[in-house]
Amino acid sequence: MTQQTPVRPLGGVDGGALIDEDWEAYRFRVHRSAYRDPGVFRDEIAKIWGHTWLYLGHETEIPNAGDFKTRTLGGRPLIFCRDSDGEVKVFLNACTHRGTILCRHNEGNTKFFQCFYHAWAFSNSGDLAALPGDESYPDDPGFRESMRLRQVPRLQIHEGFVFIAFTPDVPDLLTHLGPAAHYMSLTAKIGPHGMQTLPGVQLYSVKGNWKLAVENAMDGYHFAPTHNTFVGYLRETGFAVTDDDQYAYDLGGGHGLLVLTGHNGRIGMVWEPRFGDEEKARTVAKRNEMIARLGPEPAAEIADASRILFVFPNLLLFDLEALTIRQLEPVAPDRTDVRAWQFVETGEPESVRALRIKTMVSFVGPGGLATPDDIEAYEAVQRGIVATADSADPAHDWSDMSRGMANEKQGNQGRSIDEGAMRSFWRHWADRVGAATAVAGDPPADPGAPGPSAALASGKE
Ligand code: FES
Ligand SMILES: [Fe+2]
DSSP: OOOBOOOOSSSOGGGOOSEEEETTTTEEEEEGGGGTOHHHHHHHIIIIITTSOEEEEEGGGSOSTTEEEEEEETTEEEEEEEOTTSOEEEEESSOTTTOOOOOOSSEEEOSEEEOTTTOOEEETTSOEEEOTTGGGSOSOHHHHHHTSOOBOSEEEEETTEEEEESSSOSOOHHHHHTTHHHHHHHHHTSSTTOEEEOSSOEEEEESSOHHHHHHHHTOGGGHHHHTHHHHHHHHHTTOOOOOTTOEEEEEETTEEEEEEOSSOOBTTTBOOGGGOHHHHHHHHHHHHHHHHHHOHHHHHHHHHOEEEEEETTTEEEEESSSEEEEEEEEEETTEEEEEEEEEEETTOOHHHHHHHHHHHHHHTSTTSSSHHHHHHHHHHHHHHHHHTTTOSSGGGGEEEOOTTHHHHHTTOOOBTTSSHHHHHHHHHHHHHHTOOEEEESOOOSOOSOOOSSHHHHHTOO
16 A cells, blocks of 8 residues: 655745655655755744753863853853852843843853843853842832743753753653664763763764754764775775675654664774774773673673764764764854863773774764865755755755665664764654655564663663
8 A cells, every 4th residue: 555645835946845754655754945045944833842852061071169151052142150059051042231242251160140231140050149339220029030041941861961942842852862862871871980972072063954964973884985085994994894794773853873883993992903002902891891890781782883973953962982972053044153061981091091082083973084175065955955945956956875674674773874864853853843745655564673681672771
């Protein structure tokens, strides 16, 4: 039987579908206006960024009372701070008097934020602390109370990862994260003394749509051709590189996971020759330490595979050679800000830290062997999708993501070099923004294929 879902009249440009999924033709394609249309972008900011949990930052970025960072999410300027009592607070970075941006520094430590316009001052827990000429205002405690800094409606923290939402009506954070929470927990358990972000952030701006960054991360297909310099380098240093037995998982809720075993040695986990002999011995010791602390199975789950985790819509956790947290901020249909932090074991020896940083910058850093390739790829895609707008043949204005559909239809786990993780992202995206989709044919009976561990299936720790 063929199922034909009527095209929904929302979101599609000129009333057409943005996603075309056909399980008889094994075709999955995305209309390129989804990456460039300002109306789609506005819908995303309102319906996704305005209505779900967003990754803001890690608690260890603001370790001390009074520490703060300013940051923009979903186009809204924010103050991410630890108040004088040590509590994490997130305020809109806008003076309650007339809306002026309140804090104009990127980071620092303070008890008070003072507005430069009329000099109102607010404590780091949001109280209006000083109001020049306050005798001109009614002598009413309710007035000061009503002028407190505006906190974001929801703030929850999972394993130190701080999430916020701009509307109160979002589910509990762990419900939103589902099985993705487990993979964040694995990362958080690596260090016997905890994990922390290294001070400093790598901020870069990409001339491409934010969804291209998601696709790029969930796309194992591009690894060998795009990163052939790095692949060649790995081979020359005696490390085998393969795409076999690597899989992609749909974690539900738009979240995705690639589990990678075919390349990427990881500091302290999977040794490779370029890490040197000292690190070889430490890798063995590190595994023993994790077995003693966590048990053999969790230790193996953490250590044996590299992972790229995408938490919808803006967090990427690259647990590859070195651990990187990456955050996406859409600035315009064709512009994305990316922030990246190195996530390291608290208290690890200096020599290990130095090797970790060197390894990180050699691949996933913005000047490494991989990231510039990726940025070049998604900027090139953006140029191409602009080029095919208003094509004489409308069929030219679609991007194909059908790789692996036939395999998926047979009930097989999608490979990392297929495009299943991208398809599940796009389905969830369409659902969130109410984009028009056209579905033909029967999808696989069980699209929620089993995960890499029993824990994944249950979403439990
Ligand atoms: S706008 Fe901030 S004090 Fe007036
Ligand atoms: Fe890449």
